[in-house]
Amino acid sequence: MYELLKTRRSIRKFEDKVVEADKLDTILKCVLMAPSSRDRQPCEFVAVTERELLRSLSVSRTMGTEFLAGTGAAVVVLADPGKSDVWIEDASISALTIQLVAHSLGLGSCWSQIRERLTPAGRHAEDHVKEVLKIPVRFKVLCIIGLGYPVVEKPPHDEADLPLDKLHRNRY
Numbered sequence: 001m002y003e004l005l006k007t008r009r010s011i012r013k014f015e016d017k018v019v020e021a022d023k024l025d026t027i028l029k030c031v032l033m034a035p036s037s038r039d040r041q042p043c044e045f046v047a048v049t050e051r052e053l054l055r056s057l058s059v060s061r062t063m064g065t066e067f068l069a070g071t072g073a074a075v076v077v078l079a080d081p082g083k084s085d086v087w088i089e090d091a092s093i094s095a096l097t098i099q100l101v102a103h104s105l106g107l108g109s110c111w112s113q114i115r116e117r118l119t120p121a122g123r124h125a126e127d128h129v130k131e132v133l134k135i136p137v138r139f140k141v142l143c144i145i146g147l148g149y150p151v152v153e154k155p156p157h158d159e160a161d162l163p164l165d166k167l168h169r170n171r172y
């Protein structure tokens with residue numbers, strides 16, 4: 001786990017290679033095991049592999065979503081706020097779980113923020129994503145995790161650079 005966390009980096013450039021269906025299935029099964037508050041499980045996921053849909057998702061924002069056009073796949077993280085008042089926390093845990101499982105399978109990933117972001121035309125990015133993927137109105141969209149085989153390997157986190165001053169013991 002230590003090595004996995006140390007070597008996970010956000011990857012935004014991918015090889016022109018599909019993400020195998022069995023790897024995507026593993027990621028999707030794993031995310032269903034993520035913890036959620038009161039075990040309410042408010043999150044749902046849309047796995048996207050169609051190039052045209054990935055292109056449409058990539059224009060959800062002016063910057064920050066563009067890399068999705070070149071991904072091998074993406075997972076859109078949704079939650080039903082009617083099921084939990086802490087759906088943002090639950091959905092965030094799900095998103096990171098997707099990233100860590102992807103990394104453990106040799107895939108790169110990057111989080112693309114949708115909640116609280118606008119399209120270039122000033123619409124809610126969430127509404128654009130919901131329209132493209134035909135997501136029912138009751139859901140909120142937290143983010144999209146882009147996945148694929150990294151073109152370049154990024155250096156791992158350097159232990160010497162860890163901001164140890166942020167750590168407090170017993171009292172602040």
Ligand SMILES: Cc1cc2nc3c(=O)[nH]c(=O)nc-3n(C[C@H](O)[C@H](O)[C@H](O)COP(=O)(O)O)c2cc1C
Nearest residue numbers: 008009010011012063064065067110111112113114
């Ligand atoms: C809540 C959250 C939102 C993020 N939003 C975006 C985004 O919209 N677009 C993007 O390219 N990266 C996004 N990132 C990735 C961060 O930029 C990245 O994690 C950070 O720069 C640290 O780099 P690392 O992941 O390689 O350690 C986001 C990450 C988090 C946790």
